[in-house]
Amino acid sequence: MTLWQGVLLGLVQGLTEFLPVSSSGHLVLAETLAGVETPGVFVEVALHVATLASVLVVYGGRLWSLLQGVLRGRRDDLRYAGLLAAATVPAGLVGVLLNDVVERAFDSLAAAGAGFLVTGIVLWSTRRAPLPPDPGRPRWVDALAIGWAQAGAILPGISRSGSTVSAGLWCRLAPAPAAEFSFLMAVPAIAGAALLESREAVADIGAVGAIPLAAGCVVALVSGVWAIRFLVTVLQRGRLYGFAPYCWAVGALTLGIALWRG
Numbered sequence: 001m002t003l004w005q006g007v008l009l010g011l012v013q014g015l016t017e018f019l020p021v022s023s024s025g026h027l028v029l030a031e032t033l034a035g036v037e038t039p040g041v042f043v044e045v046a047l048h049v050a051t052l053a054s055v056l057v058v059y060g061g062r063l064w065s066l067l068q069g070v071l072r073g074r075r076d077d078l079r080y081a082g083l084l085a086a087a088t089v090p091a092g093l094v095g096v097l098l099n100d101v102v103e104r105a106f107d108s109l110a111a112a113g114a115g116f117l118v119t120g121i122v123l124w125s126t127r128r129a130p131l132p133p134d135p136g137r138p139r140w141v142d143a144l145a146i147g148w149a150q151a152g153a154i155l156p157g158i159s160r161s162g163s164t165v166s167a168g169l170w171c172r173l174a175p176a177p178a179a180e181f182s183f184l185m186a187v188p189a190i191a192g193a194a195l196l197e198s199r200e201a202v203a204d205i206g207a208v209g210a211i212p213l214a215a216g217c218v219v220a221l222v223s224g225v226w227a228i229r230f231l232v233t234v235l236q237r238g239r240l241y242g243f244a245p246y247c248w249a250v251g252a253l254t255l256g257i258a259l260w261r262g
Contacts, residue, residue, distance in 0.1 A: 001043070005034050006212030007219050013047035014054070014223025018183070018231050020162025020243050021250070022119055023048070025112040028156045029254055032109060043213065050217035052190040054224030055183050063184065083138055084181070087147035088188045094151040095192065105155050109258035115157015116251030122159075122166050124244040129169040138181055142171035146181065150189060157251065160186065161231065165240065175235035183228060 001009075012030045016023040027044050056063065069077025095102070105111045138146070149167035153160035161182055168178030234240060 001209050001212045003212050003215055006209070006214075006216035008034055008216075009043065010047060010050065010216030010219030011223055013044075013216070014051055014220035015227050016159075017048065017051040017220070017224055018054070018161050018227040020119065020123055020159045020165065020231070020240060021247055022112075022115060022153075022157050022159040022162070023051070024155070025115050025119075025157030025159075025250070025254070028109065028112040029250070029257075032257070043216075046213060047216055047220045048190045050220035051224035052187060053221050054228060055186055057221075057225050058228045059180065059183055062180065063187070066184075080138075083140065083143040084185050084188070086140065087143040087150065087181075087185045088192070090144070090147040090151035091154060091189050092192055094154055098154075102154055108156075109254055109261065111155065112157040113251045113254035113258055115155055116247045116254060117157075119157065119159045119162050120244040120247035120251065123162050123247065124241050126166050126169050127241045129166075130172050132169075132172045132174040137177065138168070138171065138173055142168070142173065143181075145171055146185070150185065157254070159247075160189075162240075162243070162247075165231075165235065169240070175238070175240075176232065179232050179235050 009027060009030055012026045013023050016026045024044060027047070066077050066081060070081050146164050146167045149163040150160055152158055153163040164182040164185065165178050168181055169175070171178075173181065234242070
């Protein structure tokens with residue numbers, strides 16, 4: 001992987017990880033168009049870890065307050081931490097049990113294209129999501145629903161943020177709480193994926209190149225911070241469904257390339 005390819009993949013990852021358009025699907029498409037050949041899914045996971053740092057930059061204060069509350073036994077913070085933990089279980093189960101299936105899917109343009117179309121449908125559905133009660137706090141059933149939405153987004157083309165935020169809106173969460181819960185639950189999910197891939201890290205870094213990978217991670221971090229803040233603004237305006245046509249267009253393009261390449 002060259003330096004410019006690393007920067008390109010980092011930019012794609014950072015912008016699309018939190019915008020509801022599927023970072024994994026865009027990475028598959030970008031790697032194909034840019035001619036990038038990477039071993040396994042290590043590069044994808046490394047770039048996801050970089051965007052995990054974006055969450056820490058934007059929501060670090062909230063996480064620190066939550067951690068302090070848990071250590072001090074504050075009821076609301078204990079409950080919220082429990083909700084986040086419950087929401088990560090489905091993705092963890094799918095990631096462990098279907099790891100080989102997921103890795104094969106990342107090699108398929110057709111799978112990514114189909115995932116983009118699914119993401120568009122999910123986003124478009126939020127036009128009819130019910131209005132949230134005040135303050136729209138998550139319940140245990142909401143956490144599990146959002147968790148299963150995240151588990152489905154383990155496949156390329158299906159947006160994690162789009163699926164989880166949409167599920168939150170359908171669970172009658174207000175836009176800001178839905179976004180916060182989605183981004184905070186990404187922390188253990190991404191960290192867990194990185195842990196699974198860390199066994200082959202040394203060999204994969206040597207194959208990819210340390211400098212291009214580092215450059216990609218820095219770009220992913222910076223662009224990820226911008227993407228989080230932009231998406232929260234879009235959510236507050238009730239325009240999440242506006243990303244659906246883009247997902248459909250990219251999905252059609254990806255499927256067309258897959259058919260053309262045979």
